[in-house]
Amino acid sequence: MFISKLKQALICLKAGRVTLPYPYKPSPPPEGFRGKLKVDIDKCVGCAGCANVCPPGAIEVIDFDTGWRRMQFHLTRCISCGRCEEVCPEKAVTLTDQFELSTNTKEDLTVAIEVYMDTCQRCARCFKPQHPLDKMMVTGFRK
Amino acid sequence: MLTSREIIETLKTKFDKQILKAEEKVSNQVFVAIVPDVLIPVICFLNQSFSPRFLINAGTDVVQQDGKYKASYIFSFDSEKIFLCIQVAVDSTDPNIDSITPIIAGANWSERETRDLVGINLRNHPDQRRLVLADDWPQGLHPLRKDFPYDYKPPPEPQNKVLLKKRPEGTKVIPIGPFYPVLEEPAYFKLFVDGETIVDCDYRGFYSHRGIEKIAESKLTYNQVCFIAERICGICGFIHSTCYCEAVERAAGIEAPLRARYIRTIMLELERVHSHLLWLGIAAHIIGFDTLLMQSWRIREPVMWLCEKISGNRKTYGMNLIGGVRRDIPAEIHDEIVRVIEKIERETVEVIDAVVGDTSLHARLKNVGILTEEVARSICTVGPTVRGSGISIDSRIDHPYAAYELVDFEVAVETGCDIWARALVRLKETIESIKIVKQCLLKMPDGSIMGEVMEEIPPGREAICCVEAPRGEAVHYVQTGPDNRPYRWKVRAPTYPNLQCVPYIIKGERIADVPIIIGSLDPCYSCTERMAVVDVKTGEEKIYTKEEVMKR
Ligand code: SF4
Ligand code: SF4
Numbered sequence: 212m213f214i215s216k217l218k219q220a221l222i223c224l225k226a227g228r229v230t231l232p233y234p235y236k237p238s239p240p241p242e243g244f245r246g247k248l249k250v251d252i253d254k255c256v257g258c259a260g261c262a263n264v265c266p267p268g269a270i271e272v273i274d275f276d277t278g279w280r281r282m283q284f285h286l287t288r289c290i291s292c293g294r295c296e297e298v299c300p301e302k303a304v305t306l307t308d309q310f311e312l313s314t315n316t317k318e319d320l321t322v323a324i325e326v327y328m329d330t331c332q333r334c335a336r337c338f339k340p341q342h343p344l345d346k347m348m349v350t351g352f353r354k
Numbered sequence: 355m356l357t358s359r360e361i362i363e364t365l366k367t368k369f370d371k372q373i374l375k376a377e378e379k380v381s382n383q384v385f386v387a388i389v390p391d392v393l394i395p396v397i398c399f400l401n402q403s404f405s406p407r408f409l410i411n412a413g414t415d416v417v418q419q420d421g422k423y424k425a426s427y428i429f430s431f432d433s434e435k436i437f438l439c440i441q442v443a444v445d446s447t448d449p450n451i452d453s454i455t456p457i458i459a460g461a462n463w464s465e466r467e468t469r470d471l472v473g474i475n476l477r478n479h480p481d482q483r484r485l486v487l488a489d490d491w492p493q494g495l496h497p498l499r500k501d502f503p504y505d506y507k508p509p510p511e512p513q514n515k516v517l518l519k520k521r522p523e524g525t526k527v528i529p530i531g532p533f534y535p536v537l538e539e540p541a542y543f544k545l546f547v548d549g550e551t552i553v554d555c556d557y558r559g560f561y562s563h564r565g566i567e568k569i570a571e572s573k574l575t576y577n578q579v580c581f582i583a584e585r586i587c588g589i590c591g592f593i594h595s596t597c598y599c600e601a602v603e604r605a606a607g608i609e610a611p612l613r614a615r616y617i618r619t620i621m622l623e624l625e626r627v628h629s630h631l632l633w634l635g636i637a638a639h640i641i642g643f644d645t646l647l648m649q650s651w652r653i654r655e656p657v658m659w660l661c662e663k664i665s666g667n668r669k670t671y672g673m674n675l676i677g678g679v680r681r682d683i684p685a686e687i688h689d690e691i692v693r694v695i696e697k698i699e700r701e702t703v704e705v706i707d708a709v710v711g712d713t714s715l716h717a718r719l720k721n722v723g724i725l726t727e728e729v730a731r732s733i734c735t736v737g738p739t740v741r742g743s744g745i746s747i748d749s750r751i752d753h754p755y756a757a758y759e760l761v762d763f764e765v766a767v768e769t770g771c772d773i774w775a776r777a778l779v780r781l782k783e784t785i786e787s788i789k790i791v792k793q794c795l796l797k798m799p800d801g802s803i804m805g806e807v808m809e810e811i812p813p814g815r816e817a818i819c820c821v822e823a824p825r826g827e828a829v830h831y832v833q834t835g836p837d838n839r840p841y842r843w844k845v846r847a848p849t850y851p852n853l854q855c856v857p858y859i860i861k862g863e864r865i866a867d868v869p870i871i872i873g874s875l876d877p878c879y880s881c882t883e884r885m886a887v888v889d890v891k892t893g894e895e896k897i898y899t900k901e902e903v904m905k906r
Contacts, residue, residue, distance in 0.1 A: 212711070212712060212713040212714065214711065215708055215709065215710075215711045215712040215713075216712070218704075218707060218708035219645060219646070219649075219708045219709070219712075221708075222649055222701075222704055222705065222708060223645060223648075223649060226649065226652055229652050229655075240662065241659075241662055241663040242663075243663070243666050243681075244662065244666050244667070245666035245667055245672070264575075264577065264578070265578075266574070266577075266578040266580075266581035266582060267581075290581065290670070290672075291666075291667065291672075292581055292672045293666065293672065293680075294577075294581075297680070306666075
């Protein structure tokens with residue numbers, strides 16, 4: 212008993228202080244971290260591939276008419292899985308290393324972009340799912 | 355050794371025409387359809403001749419296809435590495451079936467769950483109360499039926515409240531829960547005590563349903579389910595996504611590349627390391643030994659960082675997809691992985707050395723919460739909980755998945771049957787897991803990490819997969835559906851059978867020991883309670899006040 216307690220005390224002493232000084236000092240995540248997503252409006256073609264695969268349905272697609280589409284990324288729902296980044300044919304979505312998302316206004320966490328679609332939505336040539344199990348359900352992209 | 359063929363032959367000879375169909379749909383998985391009348395004789399016969407271990411009962415609504423509800427009783431032949439699924443189709447106009455609980459006590463919850471969710475009524479079941487559905491869920495509404503919309507919120511019917519057992523003469527009631535400080539999640543144990551000693555108890559849980567199975571069956575695609583499967587448990591999520599993926603892969607005949615299987619094994623074992631260290635801390639905390647909590651969690655933290663580095667997140671790895679994994683473990687970080695886990699190994703050994711001789715721990719943990727081999731077998735308990743009672747069940751050996759066939763490790767078994775034995779099993783397993791990770795890193799071949807999935811998965815396929823979670827064995831059953839989506843996905847988390855043995859192991863114990871006894875099962879309520887769309891406002895009081903307020 213006594214020896215056990217001594218050994219336990221020794222473990223504690225050896226460990227010393229381990230708490231990190233975060234948030235007083237920044238604590239950057241490792242490379243490859245899946246954080247807040249970023250959309251590049253110049254690259255997005257509005258193919259909705261990302262919306263099709265997104266597991267929690269965090270990407271909303273609103274069609275105004277055949278040529279004009281709004282993509283809304285609801286970061287409140289996003290689970291940072293990175294599937295959108297993986298399937299995006301234009302590399303328009305990327306996950307950044309940001310993780311401090313707390314805010315007082317929920318709207319801060321919605322990113323909306325509007326895309327003029329040209330013929331893209333009808334011809335469906337610009338996007339083909341890489342994986343046959345990723346079912347395409349958003350209009351415009353079924354055969 | 356018994357083969358799938360022999361099982362089919364034996365059943366056919368014995369029951370002849372009453373076996374409607376028997377086939378090995380997936381290698382080592384036998385599916386046998388029988389007529390409802392012989393269910394009890396078949397189960398009795400199996401029990402007497404082979405005594406397979408009961409896993410789960412899954413109910414499926416196939417009314418649209420053939421006007422029936424289908425009940426599937428899944429058994430495991432552990433040493434033969436075979437799954438047997440006995441299927442009975444029940445007429446939808448008269449959905450009644452004989453209960454098998456009088457023969458197999460471990461089927462109790464599973465059958466009641468099928469009754470609640472699919473609406474197959476049970477004749478002769480010893481407990482006709484609802485299990486999964488909330489107290490105010492309307493009578494006769496079964497959320498897993500296909501005609502029940504996944505987003506429908508029925509009006510509450512408060513009169514359906516489940517009545518817990520009446521207090522036996524001469525005892526007092528001590529409630530533990532629904533919210534009890536040391537058990538992190540909601541569950542209600544109503545203890546009947548005589549002085550300090552527990553005479554009996556009753557349980558009401560399932561407060562944290564999230565309707566995961568329903569949403570997966572009605573809305574999600576195969577690859578989307580991987581992510582919700584990972585969220586079944588906050589500690590061992592990866593095992594659920596692996597289990598789901600392997601079940602679908604088996605059903606569809608997709609093979610994940612070897613490298614992907616090794617990566618899955620590594621992640622599974624890292625998960626076991628951090629889960630066991632987490633448990634050690636919590637168990638120590640429950641008995642007031644916070645030094646050990648601090649130290650074991652300190653030792654654990656680097657695994658979390660390691661996983662963050664490998665997968666991009668410290669807990670939800672999001673690595674699995676049908677057919678393989680999404681991220682590789684490149685050679686550059688192998689050294690770092692080895693460094694981190696070797697340090698953990700050293701420190702864990704030090705901790706084990708410092709606590710095994712601690713007599714104050716012995717006083718709290720030895721000969722407390724005895725789970726006898728007999729009870730463990732009849733309740734079909736799994737994981738470290740039974741391995742502490744001398745039963746060597748481990749699906750890594752019994753039903754190999756990922757790359758476990760290709761690595762060597764020992765299954766930790768203790769014979770003490772008490773909390774101390776269960777603790778030792780977990781500590782030994784932690785060390786074994788580290789060995790497995792090291793082996794995997796050495797043996798892992800180069801190659802792709804995602805298998806070729808050439809086409810959509812055809813409907814009507816079925817498969818079962820078991821994965822050994824830190825808490826015990828998780829079972830997933832998948833039936834593929836039309837439209838390239840799963841039709842039925844049934845999950846059984848390890849706490850599900852384990853929690854059913856609580857009444858047995860707390861009987862005769864003292865009140866002060868109850869938290870650590872329950873804690874020694876490493877319970878995880880959210881995993882257990884994942885299957886119905888439920889409103890958690892349970893208390894009659896709350897509804898009463900609301901009505902009262904309305905009146906005024
Ligand atoms: S990271 Fe995942 S959850 Fe978030 S938007 Fe992309 S696909 Fe959806
Ligand atoms: S997948 Fe890429 S290109 Fe297509 S809609 Fe999404 S962000 Fe735009």
